Amino acid sequence: MISEVASQYDAKEVEGKVRKFWEDRGIYARARTMRTGGRKFFFVDGPPYTTGRIHLGTAWNKIIKDSILRYRSMNGFEIKDRAGWDMHGLPIEVKVEEYLGFKSKKDIETYGVDRFIDKCKEFALSQKDQMTVQFKTLGAWLNWEDPYMTLKDEYLEAAWWTLKRANERGLLERGFRVVNWCPRCETAIADAEVEYWEETDPSIYVKFPVVGEENTFMMIWTTTPWTIPANVGVAVHPQFEYSKVRAWKDDPEKAEILIMASSLVENVLREGRYRDYEVLESFAGTHLEGLEYSHPLADLIPAQRDIEHTVHLADFVTAENTGSVHIAPGHGLEDFELGVAEGMEIFCPVGEDGRYTSEAGEKYAGKYVRAANREVDEDLADRGLLLAEGEIVHRYGHCWRCKTPIIYIATPQWFLKISEIRDDMLEEIAKVKWYPDWAGSARFRDWISGARDWCISRQRYWGIPLPIWICETCGKMEVIGSMEELHQRSGASIGDLHRPAVDLVTIKCSCGGEMRRVPDVFDVWFDSAVASWATLNYPRDKDQINEWWPADFITEGHDQTRGWFYSQLGASMVSFGVAPYRSVLMHGFTLDDKGKKMSKSIGNVVSPEEVVGKFGADTLRLYVLSSNAPWEDIHFSWEEVANTHRMLNILWNAYRFPLPYMILDGFDPTKTTLDMVKESLRPEDRWILSRANTLAREVETSMGSYQLQRATRAIADFVLEDLSRWYIQLVRPRTWIETDDPDKLAAYATIREVMATLAKLLAPFAPFTAETIYQNLVRGTDPEVPESVHLCDWHRPREGLIDPALEEEMALVREVVEAVSNARQKGGRKLRWPVAEVMISPDKEIPDLKDLLPVLKSQTNSKRVTVNAVGEKPRMEIALNPVPKKIGPAFKGEAQKVIQAIKDANLDEVAELVKLKEAEKKEVFRESPVVFSWHLKGYDIPLDMVEFLEKIPENLVAADFSSGTVYVDVTLTEDLKAEGYAREVIRRIQDMRKEMDLRVEEEIEASVRLDDEEVAGLLERMKDYIAGEVRARRLQVGSEVEVEGSLVKDWSIEDLEMTIGVLRG
RNA sequence: GGGCCCGUAGCUUAGCAUGGUUGGAGCGCACGGCUGAUAACCGUGAGGUCACGCGUUCGAAUCGCGUCGGGCCCA
Incomplete structure (x- = not known):
């Protein structure tokens, strides 16, 4: 049964119903299982970080994935399509720290690492x-x-196994x-x-005294x-020229000797406010x-005092400052x-908390380094070694989670030798x-x-623990590849591989000593790096990987060039020696309408919920899919979203229009x-x-x-x-035919086939709308077809129905x-x-x-359509146009009479002129040109004195x-x-019928005065025609007519006043 | 500072790899039309230094170089 539908496209209603239908009938699961045995398509979902809210970019990302997978x-x-979640790492730790009001790692230790980890886990899961x-x-x-989740034991094992392979x-x-x-998070960051x-x-210039x-x-x-x-040396460029200069401020006797690049002497001396100098x-x-x-x-x-300070050569030195x-x-x-390279001492008197250690001397020990800048300046100045100080605005790195300015310190870390x-x-x-x-x-x-070596260790808690055990006695190292292996080596059973439980597991070393785990966790980028096999539960499950791996397709934003595209490749090369994916679609970013990045501080952020709330998911989907090539950035425009929605509404109208008639x-x-x-199909149907x-x-x-x-x-x-x-x-007029006309049925069948x-x-693109149309017009009339449009096979183009010539004609x-x-x-x-x-x-x-002439007639509302031969035109009225500029000099005093004669020329005279003009045209191609003249009322008028003006007859418009031309x-x-x-x-x-809300088939009585x-x-004369069109049982027209009806209205038609009454029949 | 990408009407864009009539659309605007899809629809019009500059060429939105603006990434 076909049903009538709402007169407006209501996304909320359509999508709600469809979503429920999918869930009730388990359509998704069936879409996947019904294709078992088909060609395999292994898709790996780039796991979004569990922040709790998706943004427009992540929405776009999933929409692209969904459309391609449905297709x-x-x-x-x-299809293999486990959704993925990236759930470890600093972002969640920082959130939980904020929630608990923590300021440093010490707070976490005091609170208890186990409780802290539980909180992180809870947070990640709920988000x-x-x-x-x-x-x-x-x-x-x-x-x-x-879905695959990076916090699951089997996932942790995939990372462990990978590290073991690397080792x-x-x-x-x-x-x-x-x-x-990051001195706040007290960890290395990538x-x-x-x-x-x-x-x-x-910005300071410092003088280092030469020994x-x-x-x-x-x-x-x-x-x-x-x-x-922490300075232990100075680098200069081997190819630059340097100068030793004698420079002074007020008193040349108190000059100093300074060494710097020759091209920068003026610059440095200006900074130091020297008055004059000489190059030594x-x-x-x-x-x-x-x-x-x-x-x-x-x-x-x-x-x-025990460190030797010397000058070294280095290519990275630039000619600045x-x-x-x-x-x-x-x-x-x-x-x-x-x-x-040069054998310098690696001196790092700064601790993990960003404060100087005792190695920095009593004066600095315990001070936070960035806060000590001022003090260092002063100490240099006190010793007469600060040549100049100022400020500079430059780009500086920050911890992307807590926004603290980063520092660089030398620490022991674990690396993959990329x-x-x-x-x-x-x-x-x-x-x-x-x-x-x-x-x-x-x-x-x-x-x-x-690419450089990849530092994979972090000095944090909420992450995959590094599976590295080191013997306290002999220093032997062992990398454990799974929970089972850990159990075998240690005898201990733990229910969860996270910290802190795993920290307590010790292994007996062959030397008799005890091996303990290094306290670090993995860089969270390493988590998602192993997704392509972790999503197949490898190494726990040894079968799936042979069936599916590597991924056929992945798609992420262009920021993932350095991120997931890279981390996956690195981990896969280490584990398997080949790339983990066969094809990659790189997509863009969602920017605001001006092409600026969406950011909370600018306040130009648009959320996907907002768009879905106003226009629906299919509108959002079609908008993001159609607005750009996927790899270009979208400049989000509400206007265009509204435009997309309008298109869906028109589709809805087109879909619903024939329904009442069909019913x-x-x-x-x-x-x-x-x-x-087939036999009744009109050319427009075909x-x-x-x-x-x-x-x-x-x-x-x-x-493709x-x-x-x-x-x-x-x-x-x-x-x-x-x-x-x-x-x-x-097709509209055909739906009004009342009998079981084959012409009408042909139209119905065509519409249904097209829809x-x-x-x-x-x-694949607007799954809700597509499903709604399908349910009503296809599934609703035929229980034999698949239950959902998403269980259907793709509509392969039916070549037999494609008629390029016909398409050209219709165009x-x-x-x-x-x-x-x-x-x-x-x-x-x-x-009209x-x-x-x-x-x-x-x-x-x-x-x-020829075939389409009826279409032309009806659409142009004309009684006859004629197609002329090429070049053939309707008979034009010809106007003669005298050219006074030429006539004047030749005829002098007679000129006005000649002009008048031309204007007054009768039809025969004009016909003669036409003949002459045509003859002249042909003459051009002959060897000897002949001069033609037009004999008119006793004058010989050279042809260039007259022009033709073709005039379209009064009754025609072109x-x-x-x-x-038409x-x-x-x-x-009269007719x-x-x-x-x-x-x-x-x-x-x-x-008026419409206003009265009459059903299409309802009859009326009408009167027109x-x-x-x-x-x-x-x-x-037209009474029968009118009555038929408006389904009037009775129709009265005239000046004496008594207008009556349930609705009476005055109208002005072509400046003529009419009163029309319509009575419900 | 470097790499990659983008820059066409007020807005969103097609065209650009293979240079060649007057650079197409849609939205918005103005005017008109249609009408049992009707809070929809159709036509016409105005609106373009094709970011800017230089070059290659008979000819550049299209190719090359540079500048400016935007994005991602890096330093």
Whole structure:
């Protein structure tokens, strides 16, 4: 049974019903199980971090995934699609710390690590649940019942196993390295976790006293005075030229000797407010190598007294500030590398809490480094070693969770030696199919080329514990790969692999000593890095991985180039030596309408709930899918969202329009199939069927390269242009036919077929609307078909129904109708008034329109349509135009008479002129030109003195289309007038029926009073026609008519007053 | 500072890999039309230094270089 539907597209209602239907009938699960045995499609969900709220970007991400998976499923693929959740790490720790009011790690220890971990877990799980609901609202079909969660034991084991593999392959290394360090969180953080923004910092120029040369200084510049206590060297560039200058302020006798890059001398002396200087000597940087200097604060920092300070050569030095760089290997990455290479002491007198240790000397010990900047400046100044101090605004790194400025300190950490497998990685990504291509060939490639060793250890609690045990006695190290292995090695059974339980497990070493776990946890990026096998429960489950791995497809935002695309590749190369994915679609970001990033502080954030609340999930889905190519950023625009919604509303109207008629006629598509009405199909029916299948082809092609915007735009264009604006207009009169006319049944069957096709094409993108249409028009009439549109096979284009020639013809017809519309407007004749003739004059070959002439006639409301041969035009009236500029000089005094004679020329005389002009045209091609003259009333008039003006006859109005011109004859005859007035009256009565809320088939009695005898007479002639159109049992028209009815209204038609009454029959 | 991407009407965009009639649409605006899809729909019109500059070419929105603005990532 087909049912009538709401007159407005109500997303909330539609989506609520469909969601319930899916749940009640277990449609999702069936969609997956029914494809068992099909070609496998392994999709790995990039796990969103469990923040509790999804944003527009994550919504878009899941919508893309869902559309592609639905499409694949309909195409017969057996799909693996566990949803994933990223649940460990600092962000949750920080939230829980805030919630508990903690300030440092000590608070956590006091509170109890076990209780803290429980809280983190609780937090992560509840936020996961909240987000699941939000994703489901979007219609995103993933396996939500059994998602992979990074906090599950089997997931932890996947990470453990991977690290064990890394160790077996010699890619795990413990190293003393300089790392990004958050002094508040007291942990190393990854490069990816550092957030940069502008910060004001000191900018100081410091003089380092050269040993053995009185009053001589190496000049260095720094923005981190607190690193001066850890200084152990100075670097200069071997190729730069340096100068030793004698500079003074007031008294030349009190001059100092300063060493710096020659090109920067002026700059440094200006900073130090020197009055004048002289260059003593200049030399290459190499000349300075080995030069010894003393630490400027050696008297305050006892440890510095035993360190030898010298100048070193380094390529990373730039010609800025002084051209000499202060080197503190304990506090800088380049410093550290240079320090190790040059055998410097790695001096790091700063603790994990960001405070100086006792090694920094009594004066500094216990002070927070950034707060000590001022004090270091003063101490330098007191010793006469501060040349200048100022401020600088520059980008500085911060902990992306707690926003504390990071510091660099040298600490022992665990690393994966990515630098050793970099080349293999480059080789592997070349085998991956990237959408768009440059995401892999340019962007990702660049990133990997610069890849460094990956610091995977964190000094935190809520994460996967590093499965590394070290013997306290002999230092032997062992990496454990699973819970079972841990049990076998230690004898201990623990219910949960998280801290702190795992910290207590000890293993007997072969030396007889006791092995303890290193206290670190994994960098949270390592969690998601193992997702492609963890989601298959590998290594616990050894079978699935053979069936599915590697992933066929993943898709994430372009920030994941350095994130998940990379971390997964790294972990997979370490474990398996190949890339974990076969194809990657990189998508964009959602920005605001001005192209700016959405941020809470600017207040331009739009949430997905807001959009869904106002317009519904299908609108949001179609909007994000169609607005851009997936890899471009979306500039979110409410206006465009509203526009998308409008399209859905039009689709809804197109869908619901035929329903009442079909119901009234008891239309049963299983009994009246398209095949059965084949003979009755009109050309326009064949046309819309052709268009629908052409559309299917376009959608398929676009999906082949993940051009979701092309697929969805093609569908929207079809709905608006072909279905709503054209086919529905053409088919309307046929639905009013009352008998069981084959013509009507053909229309019904066509509409149903087109809507069924459209529902399937729309299913991946607007699953709710598609389901609603399908349930009513397809499933509702045929219990044999699949229960849901999402259980259907994809609508493969039916080539037999595609007729390109017909599509071309119809395109032309539409152009002509448009042109006629244009001409009518120029001629002041509205469409309701029929015209006698439309004449098409092509100026080039056009397709044969024979089949479509009835369409042309009805849509242009004309009595006759004529198609002329190419170049043939209606007979023009020809006006002669004398050219006074030429006539004047030749005829002088006679000129005015000649001009008048030309104007007065009779038809015969004009005909002679036409003949001459044509002859002249041909003459051009001959060797000897002949001068023609027109003999008129005794004058010989050279032809260039007369021009033709073609004048369209009064009764015609013209308008151009792409292949010619249309002429519309707007002459009004009595018959045309009668019909025009009749249609005006019909339209008013229909309007009143509508106002009275009458059912389509209900009968009425109507009366029309007007004071114009002529028009009354015309209407009288059309009485039967009018009565038929408005279903009036009785109709009275005239000046004496007594108007009565349940509704009486006055109307003004073409400046003529009428009173119309409608009585419920 | 570096890499990759983007910049077309007030707004959202097509076209750009393979340079070639007057750069297409939609929304919004103005005017008109249609009417049992009706809080919908259709036509016409106005609206463009194709971010800017230089170059290649007979010819550039399209190719190259540079500048500016935006995004992601890095330093």
